[in-house]
Amino acid sequence: MKTLTATLSYLLICLLATDANAASGPSISDEPAAPIRTTFDCALAKASIEKLICRDPQLKQMDMEVFRLYRLALTDERSVPPPKKISIDQQFWVDARSQCGADPDPKACAIHRYAERAHQLRQGSTIARTKDPYRLTEGPVVFRCAGLSGVVAASFFMMQPGLVYLKWANGAVTLSQVTSDSGTRYTGKDAQGSYSFWQSDDAVVFQKPGVGGMRCSAQATD
Structure with a gap:
C-alpha cells in the first residue's frame, strides 16, 4: 500500500513540478510547448464529441493515452482478450464514445468512456501495464x-x-x-x-x- 501511494505521489509531484516550471516563464530555449495531439485530425472532425475532444486538453490527453494502451495491447499475444478481439472491441468502444455527443453531460460521458477503456486494456495486457515510463x-x-x-x-x-x-x-x-x-x-x-x-x-x-x-x-x- 505504501509503495502504491508513494508511486502515485511521485507522479503527481512530477506533474505539479511541470506546471510550476511552465508558470515561471519561458525556458532557456524559449521554444513553445508542443501542442497536445489527438488520434484523429481535428481539422476534419465532424462529430460533436470529436469537436469537444479537440478543444479540451484533458480529453486530448486521455485520447492519446488510450490509443497508446491499445497499440501496446495489440502486440501482446498473451493479452485477454487476444489482439484480434481487442481490435474489434476498440471499434465498438469508438462507437460508444461517439454516442457521448448526445449525452446531457458529454464531457463527463467521454471521460468515463476513456477511463473505462484504459482500465480494460491495462487489466488484460501485461505489456500495456508495463511499457513506457511516461504513461499517464x-x-x-x-x-x-x-x-x-x-x-x-x-x-x-x-x-x-x-x-x-x-x-x-x-x-x-x-x-x-x-x-x-x-x-x-x-x-x-x-x-x-x-x-x-x-x-x-x-x-x-x-x-x-x-x-x-x-x-x-x-x-x-x-
Missing part, C-alpha cells in the same frame, strides 16, 4: 473493502485533475481528484448518488451512495 495511467490495483462483497479494481489517470476509475461486481464509476487536507481524495456522482475514494499512507476508504465509508486494503497481485 497506473493500475488496476485491487482492493478488498469491509462490508462489500467481492473486490474493487482501481485504475488511475495521473493528470490535472487526477482521475480514478473504480470497478466492482455490479457497478463502476469515474471520480475526479479534489483538494484534500491529507492523502488523496477523489469524488464524483452518478444516477445512484455521490461517491468518494480517499487514500493515504496507511488507509484507503471507499464510500458509495447510501453506505458509510468502507475501509479497504490493497490485495497482492501477480
Whole structure:
C-alpha cells in the first residue's frame, strides 16, 4: 500500500513540478510547448464529441493515452482478450464514445468512456501495464473493502485533475481528484448518488451512495 501511494505521489509531484516550471516563464530555449495531439485530425472532425475532444486538453490527453494502451495491447499475444478481439472491441468502444455527443453531460460521458477503456486494456495486457515510463495511467490495483462483497479494481489517470476509475461486481464509476487536507481524495456522482475514494499512507476508504465509508486494503497481485 505504501509503495502504491508513494508511486502515485511521485507522479503527481512530477506533474505539479511541470506546471510550476511552465508558470515561471519561458525556458532557456524559449521554444513553445508542443501542442497536445489527438488520434484523429481535428481539422476534419465532424462529430460533436470529436469537436469537444479537440478543444479540451484533458480529453486530448486521455485520447492519446488510450490509443497508446491499445497499440501496446495489440502486440501482446498473451493479452485477454487476444489482439484480434481487442481490435474489434476498440471499434465498438469508438462507437460508444461517439454516442457521448448526445449525452446531457458529454464531457463527463467521454471521460468515463476513456477511463473505462484504459482500465480494460491495462487489466488484460501485461505489456500495456508495463511499457513506457511516461504513461499517464497506473493500475488496476485491487482492493478488498469491509462490508462489500467481492473486490474493487482501481485504475488511475495521473493528470490535472487526477482521475480514478473504480470497478466492482455490479457497478463502476469515474471520480475526479479534489483538494484534500491529507492523502488523496477523489469524488464524483452518478444516477445512484455521490461517491468518494480517499487514500493515504496507511488507509484507503471507499464510500458509495447510501453506505458509510468502507475501509479497504490493497490485495497482492501477480
